[in-house]
Amino acid sequence: KQWYQRRVRGNQGEATCTVEADTDTRAYANSNGLVLMATIYGKSGATLTGIFDNHGKNDFKKGNVDTFEFTQMKKVGAIRCIALRVLVGEDAWMFNTMTVTCGNKKKTFTNDDNVWLSNDPDDSGVEFLKLC
Numbered sequence: 001k002q003w004y005q006r007r008v009r010g011n012q013g014e015a016t017c018t019v020e021a022d023t024d025t026r027a028y029a030n031s032n033g034l035v036l037m038a039t040i041y042g043k044s045g046a047t048l049t050g051i052f053d054n055h056g057k058n059d060f061k062k063g064n065v066d067t068f069e070f071t072q073m074k075k076v077g078a079i080r081c082i083a084l085r086v087l088v089g090e091d092a093w094m095f096n097t098m099t100v101t102c103g104n105k106k107k108t109f110t111n112d113d114n115v116w117l118s119n120d121p122d123d124s125g126v127e128f129l130k131l132c
Contacts, residue, residue, distance in 0.1 A: 013074040017102040019049065019082075022065045024094040024111075030062040031093035034117065039083040040100055041132075042076025047102075049073070051087075060093050079107040081132035084117060092118035092125040 017040060023029055036052040049070045053059060059066045079100050094116050099108040109131040118125030 013047070013072060015047070015073040015075045015102055017047070017049065017070050017073045017100065019052065019068045019070070020065055020099040021052065021060070021068070022096045022098070023060050023062055024096050025063045026094060028092070029094040031060040031089065031091050032058070033091055034060060034089035034093045035087040036117065037085050037087060040076055040079060040102065041081040041083070042079050042102070042105070044077035045074060047074035047076055073102065076102055077105065079105050081130055082109055083128065083130040086117050086119045086127045089119055091120065092116040092123040098131070
């Protein structure tokens with residue numbers, strides 16, 4: 001995983017960002033096989049996260065809040081948006097909120113439209129979602 005993280009996004013800087021993802025409680029909201037990355041946009045630029053995965057933990061369980069930490073990120077200043085990308089996966093995932101913290105900057109994004117994330121054509125989700 002670490003090799004893949006470095007290969008995909010490289011060393012962008014010295015900032016650390018965390019993303020707290022709150023999975024919805026409705027039926028089938030959890031995901032066992034979704035591979036997700038994000039771009040965090042701020043007043044000073046953008047930075048790409050690694051894959052949302054806590055090694056050895058079953059992430060994206062229904063009703064849980066998972067925290068993902070990303071190091072070597074670019075400083076982006078005041079957080080404005082997050083763009084989520086599903087790379088691969090075999091099911092859909094529904095979240096309520098995503099809270100992004102980079103340094104002392106923090107912003108919570110709400111999935112007000114109840115958008116499912118998925119790249120499976122049999123699901124009614126989207127592969128890309130940008131929230132501002």
